[in-house]
Amino acid sequence: MLIISEPLAQKLVSVEDAIEAVASTFAAMARGEARNYPVVREVVGHADAVYGVKAGGDVSAPFLGLKAGGYWPHNLGRGLSNHQSSTLLFDPDTGRASALVSANYLTGIRTGAASALATRALSREDASVLGIIGTGGQSLHQLRATMAVRRITKVHAWDMNPEMSARFARTLSEMGIDCAAEPTAEAVARAAGIIVTVTPSQQPILMRDWIRPGTHISAMGADTKGKQELDPALVAAARVFVDEAAQAVSIGDCQHAFSAGLIAQAQLTPLGAVLAGMAKGRQSETEITLFDGTGVALQDLVVADLAVRRARDSGLGVEVEY
Template sequence: MLILSEAQARQLVGIDDAIEAVAATFRAMAKGAARNYPVVREGVGLNDAVFGVKAGADVSTPFLGLKAGGYWPGNMAKGLGNHQSSTLLFDPATGRAAALVSANYLTGIRTGAASALATRALARPEASVLGIIGTGGQSPHQLACTARVRNLTRVHGWDTSAESAARFRETVEALGLDYVAEADPEAVARAADVIITVTPSQKPILQKAWIRPGTHISAMGADTKGKQELDTALVAAARLFVDEAAQSVSIGEFQHAFAAGLIGPEALTPLGAVLDGSATGRHAADEVTIFDGTGVALQDLVVAELAWRKALESGAGVTVDY
């Protein structure tokens, strides 16, 4: 079995590679060649931690595996990231464990890649002003990946921590972009062409009245029952796209509008179907589009499998008898 450290995973998988790998697995999902298995996600009962396991397989590549990890809110005080996870890959032909890959960076980059794909497919071509709601550890990945698919000129950011929003300035300006740290999320919404929400919120942050016609929103924070970043009226009025419909209406952003009967399954278009040309994306310049990025197992597995393949080619990692 090959073991890859956090530093090695970061070195092996770049932004463009991650975007195209996630696009490939979304297309495989749309064709029925890849499937996510039911998610396990539970409170640990210690240190307010949440732990989960996501698994799946893509028979077209092929790959098989799982990612295990979660959120430990007290980790920052210990000098560790709050999000901790690892991916275990298996040989799909034999079931033997093939690789153990540190997945903290890979989780960030695959999440950024998913929202970038949604922006590439759904945002207006001229969209150049990005709004980010939530400027924590995920925000640099969101920014870097979005900058690969749109010619950004300015970024507006907001966070419940004004200090975090201010610190984000360095990340934005390192890309040569203008940055505005806003006092509230309404100001971000009214300024942006593309909005990314990436928070752990359990109540709506963005309201329908704030969103300009033609805006694209990637809602990336909701991955657990009860989480919510968008007003249900906003969801009900927009065209809706998902990484996976079953997760979206159970643990994703669209769970609330679905439970309230404001939307049905027919309203949800898989992003993979847009990417492979079997479904249409944006219909009109003034349409509001929303992508619900719940984070599926196949995203984690495809970037881990990419790291594993590149490691085999370059000789990176440590091989152990298992």
């Protein structure tokens, strides 16, 4: 078995690499060549943690495996990231465990990659102002991924914690990026042509009336029953694209508009179908497009598989008998 550490994973896979890898497996999903298996997600009952297992396989690659981990909210006080996860890959031909990959960084860039793919496929090509709602650990991944697919000239950011949005703006300024820390989410929404939401909110923080015609939104925060970032009226008014429809209406932002009868599952277009040329993306300059990114196992597995292939090609990682 090959073991890939967190620092090595960061060296092996860039956000640009992740964008193309996730694109390939999303397209394979649309063609029926890749499948996500049922998700396990549970409250642990210890350390206020939430633990989950996501699994799947892509026969076109091929790869097979699972990612296990979750959210430990007290980790920052221990000098650790609150999100902790590991990916285990299996040989598709024999079922033998073949690699263990640290997945904290890879989870961040695969999430940014999915959002960026939606932005590349659905946003207006002339969109250059980015709004980021939620400036925690995922926000820089979202920024870097978006900048890989669109020429961003200005960023507007807001967080429920004003100190975090101010710190984010200072970080971007040090990177030479023009960023305004806004006092409200509404100010971000009214300024931006591309909006990324990445918060743990359980109530709407982005409202329909704030969104300009032609805006693209990537809603990346809702991945559990009860989470919500968007006004259901906004979801109903947009043309909605998803990583996986059944998951979007059960744990994504779509769950609220769906349960209210404002949208039907059949209305949701898989992003992979657009990437594979099987469905249309944006159809007008004024259309509001929405990507509800809930996060699927295949995103995790494809970037882990890429890391493993590169490590083996370069003689990196630690091989152990298993």
